[in-house]
Amino acid sequence: MSNDPLQTDTTNDELTDDEIALLSDFHDNLLPADKAKEVVALIDRDPRWRAASDDFAATKQALSGLQKARAPVTFSEDLTNTIHRRSGGAFFGRRAFGDRVPFGVLLIIGIVLIIGVAFMLWSSQTGSLSSRKTNAPAEQSGADKLPRP
Numbered sequence: 001m002s003n004d005p006l007q008t009d010t011t012n013d014e015l016t017d018d019e020i021a022l023l024s025d026f027h028d029n030l031l032p033a034d035k036a037k038e039v040v041a042l043i044d045r046d047p048r049w050r051a052a053s054d055d056f057a058a059t060k061q062a063l064s065g066l067q068k069a070r071a072p073v074t075f076s077e078d079l080t081n082t083i084h085r086r087s088g089g090a091f092f093g094r095r096a097f098g099d100r101v102p103f104g105v106l107l108i109i110g111i112v113l114i115i116g117v118a119f120m121l122w123s124s125q126t127g128s129l130s131s132r133k134t135n136a137p138a139e140q141s142g143a144d145k146l147p148r149p
Contacts, residue, residue, distance in 0.1 A: 015052050023049070027056045 015023065025031050026039045042049045072078070 013048065015048060019049075020052065023052055023056060027053070027060060 022031070022035075022039060026036060031039065039049075043053045044050075
């Protein structure tokens with residue numbers, strides 16, 4: 001027997017893998033026109049090809065009627081929580097603080113702390129951010145700096 005799947009062997013009741021692949025390509029409209037005509041001729045004259053073609057058509061019809069099932073939006077979170085609850089923490093380590101508190105909340109707290117520290121430094125008499133000039137005591141004259149006996 002040659003490698004061409006269109007040269008059929010009628011001694012076997014089942015199609016070969018190459019013949020099934022060719023028939024599948026035919027039902028998916030992937031074959032060129034000349035090959036498709038040859039497959040149609042085989043389906044018309046060979047009962048094995050006709051039966052396999054009918055099976056392909058029925059399977060394709062059954063699969064096209066199925067609706068795609070979509071996972072819920074919270075599926076991954078629910079699954080993680082279920083595994084964590086049932087395993088008693090064996091698969092997941094203890095959750096860190098950042099895992100329990102949303103990132104936005106941590107960001108807001110950090111900004112508020114930075115603003116608070118900046119305000120404290122600005123309002124402080126000795127703070128480095130103060131824009132006010134403090135009145136330093138006047139320099140003493142040189143006579144005051146002499147050591148006293």
